[in-house]
Amino acid sequence: MGSSDRLPAPPLPDLYLSEGAVxxxxxxxxxxINALFSISxxxxxxxxxRMFLKVAAYLCLISIIGGLTDFxxxxxxxxxIVLTIPRLHEKYEDCIDRYILIGCRKLRQLYVRFDVECLGRVRKWILEKKKLS
Structure with missing residues (x-):
């Protein structure tokens, strides 16, 4: 087969972005980005x-994971994980959902206890400081 036996290349579509889409x-x-700036x-x-505590917790988690492993x-x-977890969830959806609900209830109970015991003390301390000022 010579070079003259080759089929012509298929036409390429015109690729462009419209100004409206951009x-x-x-x-x-x-x-x-403006919403992120507002939250920040x-x-x-x-x-x-509450958002500050969430951000701090996520940053601590990222720091711990980053300290345990390399990139x-x-x-x-x-x-x-990304390739395995969805398949496992499809296969065992009912069982997993039941345990997730149990875990969420326990976490909610722990949060209420933490809020009453720890954050309540902090609020009380702040109020006492404001009264003394």
Whole structure:
């Protein structure tokens, strides 16, 4: 077979982004970034304590996981988890959902206990400090 026996290449489609699509995407990204800035400002000003605690907890979790492993192992483990967990959940959905509900109830009970015992003491201490000032 010579070079003259080759079939012509199929035509390539015209690829382009419309201005409207780019503007819509830019508006969406701008909206999400502005919401992030607003939440960050509320956290920095001390107006959203619950979100501050969530962010602090996630950063601590990331730090602990990062300290235990290197990037390559974390990438492989993440890939295995992402490919395995959905299939296992499909197969054992009823059993998993039941245990998740039990876990959520226990976590809610622990949070209420933590809120009453620890955060209640902190609130009481803050109120006492304000009264003394």
């Amino acid at each position: 503007n819509d995407l830019a508006d969406l990204i701008r909206g999400h 400002k509320n956290i920095a000003m001390g107006q959203d304590t 390559l192992r974390l990438g492989y483990a993440s890939l295995v």
